[in-house]
Amino acid sequence: MGKFVYSMCGMCAVRCPVRVEVEDGRVKWIEGNPHVVGIEGSLCAKGAAAISFEYDSERVQTPLIRDGARGCGKWRTASWDEALNYIAEKLKTVQAQYGKRAVALTDRSGPYTDLTKSFLKAIGSPNYFDHDDTCAKNVNMACQSLFGYGRGETGYDYGGAKHIVLVGRNIFESLQVKEVNNVLNAMEKGAKLTYVDVRATTTAAKADNFYRIRPGTDYAFLLGLIHEIIVKGYYDADFVAKNCSGFDELKQFIDPYTPEWAEMACEIAAAKIRDLAAQLNEAKPKVIFHGGWMFARYYDSFYVSRMLYLLHALLGGVETKGGFIIAKGPGDCGRKGLQSLGKNIPEVEEKIVDAAMKGKSMGTGHLVNCYKAMKTGEPYPIRALICYRHDIMTSMPDPEGQKKYLDHLDLLVTIDVNYSDVAWHSDVILPETTYLERSNIICTQKGLKPQFAIRRQAVAPLYDAKPAWEIFTLLAGKMGVGQYFPYKSIGDMWRVQLEGTGVSLEDFDAKGVVGLCKDALFQEPGNLKFKTPSGKIELVSQNLTKNNFPSFKPYANPKKPAPGHFRLIFGRSPAQTHGQSQNNLYLNEILPVNTLWINSKEAEKIGVQHGDKVKITAPDGMYSGTLAAHVTPFIHPEAVFMLHGFGNDIPLKTRSFGKGVRDSKFETGMVEAIDPVGGGIAYLECFVKVEKA
Numbered sequence: 001m002g003k004f005v006y007s008m009c010g011m012c013a014v015r016c017p018v019r020v021e022v023e024d025g026r027v028k029w030i031e032g033n034p035h036v037v038g039i040e041g042s043l044c045a046k047g048a049a050a051i052s053f054e055y056d057s058e059r060v061q062t063p064l065i066r067d068g069a070r071g072c073g074k075w076r077t078a079s080w081d082e083a084l085n086y087i088a089e090k091l092k093t094v095q096a097q098y099g100k101r102a103v104a105l106t107d108r109s110g111p112y113t114d115l116t117k118s119f120l121k122a123i124g125s126p127n128y129f130d131h132d133d134t135c136a137k138n139v140n141m142a143c144q145s146l147f148g149y150g151r152g153e154t155g156y157d158y159g160g161a162k163h164i165v166l167v168g169r170n171i172f173e174s175l176q177v178k179e180v181n182n183v184l185n186a187m188e189k190g191a192k193l194t195y196v197d198v199r200a201t202t203t204a205a206k207a208d209n210f211y212r213i214r215p216g217t218d219y220a221f222l223l224g225l226i227h228e229i230i231v232k233g234y235y236d237a238d239f240v241a242k243n244c245s246g247f248d249e250l251k252q253f254i255d256p257y258t259p260e261w262a263e264m265a266c267e268i269a270a271a272k273i274r275d276l277a278a279q280l281n282e283a284k285p286k287v288i289f290h291g292g293w294m295f296a297r298y299y300d301s302f303y304v305s306r307m308l309y310l311l312h313a314l315l316g317g318v319e320t321k322g323g324f325i326i327a328k329g330p331g332d333c334g335r336k337g338l339q340s341l342g343k344n345i346p347e348v349e350e351k352i353v354d355a356a357m358k359g360k361s362m363g364t365g366h367l368v369n370c371y372k373a374m375k376t377g378e379p380y381p382i383r384a385l386i387c388y389r390h391d392i393m394t395s396m397p398d399p400e401g402q403k404k405y406l407d408h409l410d411l412l413v414t415i416d417v418n419y420s421d422v423a424w425h426s427d428v429i430l431p432e433t434t435y436l437e438r439s440n441i442i443c444t445q446k447g448l449k450p451q452f453a454i455r456r457q458a459v460a461p462l463y464d465a466k467p468a469w470e471i472f473t474l475l476a477g478k479m480g481v482g483q484y485f486p487y488k489s490i491g492d493m494w495r496v497q498l499e500g501t502g503v504s505l506e507d508f509d510a511k512g513v514v515g516l517c518k519d520a521l522f523q524e525p526g527n528l529k530f531k532t533p534s535g536k537i538e539l540v541s542q543n544l545t546k547n548n549f550p551s552f553k554p555y556a557n558p559k560k561p562a563p564g565h566f567r568l569i570f571g572r573s574p575a576q577t578h579g580q581s582q583n584n585l586y587l588n589e590i591l592p593v594n595t596l597w598i599n600s601k602e603a604e605k606i607g608v609q610h611g612d613k614v615k616i617t618a619p620d621g622m623y624s625g626t627l628a629a630h631v632t633p634f635i636h637p638e639a640v641f642m643l644h645g646f647g648n649d650i651p652l653k654t655r656s657f658g659k660g661v662r663d664s665k666f667e668t669g670m671v672e673a674i675d676p677v678g679g680g681i682a683y684l685e686c687f688v689k690v691e692k693a
Contacts, residue, residue, distance in 0.1 A: 005458040006512025010435025011046040012577040020458040035511035038178035049586040060431035061463035088478035090411040100124030101350040107388040111443030118342030119472040122484040138678030139292040142305035145541040148531025158182035160322030162283035200634035216558030217266035222307040224262025234281035236316030246540030253552040284315040286322030302678030327446035333517040361679030384411040393421035394579035397667030431465035438467035439490040448520035566640040570663040579645035582656040594660040595630040597641035613693035625661030
């Protein structure tokens with residue numbers, strides 16, 4: 001029996017709490033944190049494969065500086081001192097010529113961003129970005145437009161729900177362990193599950209109601225459902241009258257969008273839409289509509305997410321058990337929150353680059369706008385970019401097209417554990433330690449029972465890699481702003497964070513987390529408060545109106561594919577994480593390559609049988625790839641589907657090199673294709689040609 005170390009998994013962006021067993025300096029066992037309700041020892045396949053990840057010789061082992069043209073794959077090894085000096089001198093030159101604002105940083109976002117934001121603040125730039133354009137930016141903006149709170153400030157009480165509705169949220173495959181367990185527990189207690197998607201997934205197999213929908217028509221389905229709820233009087237009139245503004249406008253807008261109309265648009269029978277509305281009426285207010293996970297999909301995904309959130313308000317399921325909740329933080333418990341590492345750093349006077357752009361989508365921090373500034377120099381130039389654990393070239397559309405933006409940079413740096421597409425195109429690669437080899441700053445986890453959580457280093461680094469806290473501290477020193485990062489250890493950072501909270505480091509020893517309250521916190525039913533201008537749930541949003549966007553967008557029928565062409569859909573499996581997992585020894589064995597799902601009748605038209613090779617060609621014909629066909633009736637005829645992240649072109653990752661194809665390579669010319677309101681990438685507006693290879 002070895003020692004136990006409490007940590008947080010780093011095999012995907014969920015960061016589940018884990019307990020790591022270490023013996024003789026090596027990881028022997030990893031399990032979900034047994035003290036966390038909803039986890040209680042559970043771990044997914046990705047989390048279990050972390051041991052293989054830790055002892056993988058094909059990850060980045062030492063700092064590397066490019067030795068040749070960008071993307072050529074030629075590198076020279078460097079010491080940390082040389083690599084950091086190289087980066088610092090380039091950054092100083094860029095800032096001297098173009099201003100401090102010319103440096104940008106993007107990361108995966110999540111609970112540890114106070115470190116990266118504080119570093120950027122220290123060097124005087126406002127240009128922080130994250131991966132949200134390719135994930136939940138539409139969801140975040142939609143949620144804010146109604147409640148004033150972003151997605152990260154809200155949640156769901158699955159345990160008390162009576163009906164859970166998921167539109168494109170493949171919750172049992174693109175999974176969070178705690179969320180999955182809570183949904184399954186609710187279903188065991190009688191909760192119904194409704195799932196809407198273009199194909200039948202594992203989530204569809206577990207659902208009480210599965211509705212296969214025509215791609216791009218989620219909005220039509222929701223309009224028909226809302227029409228039925230309003231016309232039949234299923235909505236909670238008292239809740240709406242007291243807590244919402246704009247209901248009369250919604251009622252007028254929804255009038256033409258009957259279930260029969262919706263059936264013509266989305267191909268879900270009007271009778272099923274009416275039946276679902278009746279089921280929801282029976283279950284209200286304990287109804288959950290997931291607002292969206294990866295909702296960077298269509299040109300109207302913002303409005304899809306907005307209607308999902310709006311349905312909570314109609315059925316009175318806001319701040320109630322079994323419904324949609326506003327996540328609580330330390331202040332709601334009468335406790336002091338964590339101190340920011342940047343609290344004593346002067347505020348940056350410059351505005352983030354997209355704050356000055358005209359005709360843009362809602363909010364700021366859109367990475368697409370950073371790309372535009374790289375290319376055009378407007379409203380000012382971006383000439384250096386640091387990518388921390390964010391493989392922008394894999395996650396965003398058209399990697400070849402992205403190079404035309406990135407090559408305007410004087411410096412491109414990647415900090416990551418793995419080799420990635422953007423690392424391969426960078427000037428410098430700095431190796432970060434794995435999550436098992438590093439400690440991170442303490443984070444706050446909001447919810448009905450808020451808590452502080454810690455990731456502690458379990459084992460010593462295997463290679464010449466460093467944790468993020470040390471990398472950014474050293475780089476701050478090289479940049480001449482070391483006074484703002486005076487830390488000699490992660491413990492120094494922890495002590496600054498915990499100052500005044502009444503929590504000590506020793507409090508984390510027993511469970512790895514420190515709860516801030518005993519009972520679940522709900523706002524008083526008769527006194528709900530929201531962060532909107534009116535203080536109410538704004539069905540008609542003042543912020544949308546101010547920015548010249550409608551609160552209720554008239555429906556526009558999506559484009560149909562030409563014969564032999566299909567709308568390209570992508571997603572994930574439980575055994576992979578975007579482009580990170582494909583080279584993992586264990587996960588590669590489970591899932592070595594992706595396939596192309598195609599509808600049986602459509603496959604027959606082009607002479608393709610299950611297992612045949614098919615050629616897939618991008619809309620402009622500039623890229624093509626070959627995959628085995630997965631012929632099935634369980635996908636809509638207008639769509640084809642592949643798993644995201646395959647098609648690795650980096651020869652040092654030998655297990656995944658050349659296996660499968662990458663969905664983003666087919667999205668040619670789509671770097672700036674976005675939802676005009678929410679700003680999320682419109683990935684699924686891509687049509688590919690499919691033929692027998």
